[in-house]
Amino acid sequence: MSELLKMTMAEARDGLRAKAFSSAELTAAASSAVAEARPLNAFITETPEQAAEMAAASDAKLARGEGGALEGIPLGIKDLFCTKGVQTTAGSRILQGFKPVYESTITAKLWAAGGVMLGKLNLDEFAMGSSNETSYYGPAINPWRRGNDDTKLVPGGSSGGSSAAVAADLCFGATATDTGGSIRQPAAVTGTVGIKPTYGRCSRWGVVAFASSLDQAGPITRTVKDAAIMLREMCGYDPKDSTSVDMAVPDFEASCGGSVKGLRIGVPKEYRIEGVPEEVDHLWDQGIAWLKEAGAEIVEVSLPHTKYALPAYYIVAPAEASSNLSRYDGVKYGLRVDSDDLTTMYEQTRAAGFGREVQRRILIGTYVLSAGYYDAYYIKAQKVRTLIANDFTAAFEKCDVLLTPASPSPAFGIGEKSNDPISMYLNDVYTVTANLVGLPGIAVPAGLSKTGLPLGLQLIGRAFDEETLFRTGAVLERAANFTGKPGKWWA
């Protein structure tokens, strides 16, 4: 692999501006790394010609001393973001061949900033999953392995293509989305950084909807600073998304050098979860010690309704999904299984187009929204959401940011959990609370498991206080000094 791809995004950006290399060279190296890494199945669609054209345009701008914050930098795009004229599948058979006639706001912003698109990344079908195994296009594979054991491991999910591609040095950053943990958990199990910003920071316009009140986009990158650079270009008010917030976007990169002296770090006692391997709690203690050494004050806090978060999520998310996915009926987009009458056409299209997990969610969602069950399940879950929000409000009176594990286990093997939905759902036990209440969270690689696999720590911040996450995340990153890399077994 080209040495060029081992740089961070910040180094690539600076090197491009200094004309140490061109975007054409960088992009050619990335496109061939993408092709070489097909055994990882990280990409559903590769767009090398488009990438080369975008790189040439970037080089022309750079030559004139112009260009945006990401000018000439090769990126991967989760295949949940609509890209004009380029197939967008959401990991589903029902959208196979669908070419949007418009560009999502986020990708449009990335291209305006000079980003170069390498292709569309694999994901769990409609972003439902924690392992990328529900993708119709097959699972993406984690570049990491357990020592010399060649068992294929999951890269987390649903943004598994994004995490695998960034961890394998195929691109400098990737877009991702997080409804219950799908940016932070895949980042944690691949040794990469992932941030879910505050709900409303990033426009959801043109991002295929899963659960609209929980969905939020963000980047996966190799360093905290790179996440800051990329997130800044993704954020901003968009009149096309009624939940987008009209607030100034700070210079997140500037936060990455700050100190945590005097910062109050909350450690929620309910996040010590029974059955979680000791090494996860041990790393958490290590993280606490690192931040203490760096001058932060550690305070124990309580989030008493934590145990209701996953059950509430598995009511709210399927409810919204059942409604959002009703538009896939064989008429407007993608797959159609023809029949003589309209209802049979709908039924056959949806039966053939949706996979088992998506069908399970539609069934649960339709059930909890149906007359007679609506109050018992859906309304109850919304009330739990309020209680969880109150927990965080109380905790943030005592502390400025929360430190928790990011994932309850390192990467697991393909097939190890896919027949047990409940154990799969537990992957989001640390991350899902932040989605239910809209708060920002970042996962930072912090250590290795006994089996030699990455483990991450999570920071959760106050609404719209991503800056504290970047500041604290950068301190954790320096303390952890996580330099591990997966061996390149795929080529």
Ligand code: GLN
């Ligand atoms: N794993 C969770 C789910 O399956 C969250 C997925 C996500 O954040 N998109 O719904």
